[in-house]
Amino acid sequence: MSRHARTDSAHISPSAHYTGYVWYRHQLADPAFATTFGRWVHGLLAPITWGARVGFGLDIENFLLQRHLLIDARLTAAIEQGGVRQVVEIACGLSPRGQRFCQRYPELRYLEADLPAMAARKRLLLHSEGWLNGLHQVQSVNILAEQGAQSLTALFAGLDHNEPVLVITEGLVNYFERPVIEGFWTRLAQQLNQFPQGTYLTELYPDLREHPRYRQLRWGVGLVGRLTRGNYPLHYRNAEEIVAAFSNCGFRATQVLDPSEHGAALGLPPMSLPSLVRVIEARV
Template identity: 70%
Template sequence: MSRAARLDSAHITPSAHYTGYVWYRHQLAEAPFVTAFGRLAHGLLAPVSWGARAAFGLDVERFLLQRHLLIDACLREAIEQRGVRQVVEIACGLSPRGRRFCARYPDLRYLEADLPPMAARKRLLLHEEGWLSARHQVRPVDILADQGAHSLSALFSGLDAELPVLVITEGLVNYFSLPLIETFWTRLAAQLRPFPSATYLTDLYPDLPEHPRYRQLRWGIDLVGRLTRGRYYLHYRGDPAIVDGFGACGFREVRVHDPKELATAPADAWPALVRVVEARI
């Protein structure tokens, strides 16, 4: 793996602290998920967020909540309707999802994974709160590693290949160029094939120049790129292109979810900018 690819893997983590505080603010996470850096970053960015809402109608926290709650809804449906009992959340950061779902579903096994420094931090957090257990664990992973202890194959080797599995990535894919993230998706699809059924859930921001807020979105993603010391890419020109793209990576059935599907979604004058992709093997 090239040095550039390693840097692409490494620059994402700062945003985990910010989103961790957002989840806490909206009563989706308990206080231990809050970091001093996350609280500071949220405070420093508050004027920028206010300006984006006032001037452009862009609400960053609303985007974050849309994708988070929609992934939660898809995960609940998979557990309650399709019998999923093991979940892998890659690039877990400070997401409280594993804690919430393990508390709600006593038979669920939840494996969180992230780059080694963040994985170590998350493992310590869960351990100190008494939440780490045989069914809720944290492992290191680098999605760009094609072999070795931090590869996808090493991560999935500890799962029960006779049970359905569901994999989640949130706030990850748009940090990578499309060819690079499609390489990950293709490798992920290969890892999921041995399971009797497998589902992948991810959020994704498509490239929609016709969207009435497209120019403002481009401004917003340029800001995100500067804050995370990297670029932020938009992928695919609409839902049909998303379906075709995931199909080419090895997923058999692809459904694209819009945040307006949520029962709690408010009436909005503008189409949503984010999508949640549900891809099955």
């Protein structure tokens, strides 16, 4: 791992407190997942999210819910219809998904992973609530690490390589420049190829120039970048570019799911604008 990679993405971690608080606010998480910092950031951003909603019809929390609930729905289908019994959630942050799914499916093996500091925090949280056990665990990982204790190889080493596996990342992809995230996807596809079936679920924000609120989107993206002291690049123009990119990284079948087409099934309110986010389901 290069020195640059080692220090490059810890600045993203505070954003997990904000999303964790949003999941809690929308009854998707136990109060244990809501932090004081998450509540504070949510309050700080409230005038902006209100302005975006009232002024431009852009409901930021609704966009977050679209991705979260669609990933949940695809994970549920993979477990109930696809025979998936082991899940790895990378960049888990303060997401309650692992706890919710382990409660719903007690036989499920669920490995949560994040940078060391966030992983330690999540482990403590789950442990103090009595939610960790032999099947539900937390491990450190750095998606930028090409070898060593925090690499994908180390993360996947303890899994059952005779069983299908499903990997999730949520709220991670757009924080990285395209060559960096595609490097991660290539290493991930190599890992997934060691299982009889490997599926990857993620969300990404494409560069939807034809979207009626594109200018506001660019402004919002700039704001996310400034708040997280980094950058928030939008990588692909459309579904074709996304499918081609995943194919180049070693995924043989990729679906690009638009939450606008699934909103009612997810229990979301009717959308007045096309969704800005896409959920990707890619298989090796």
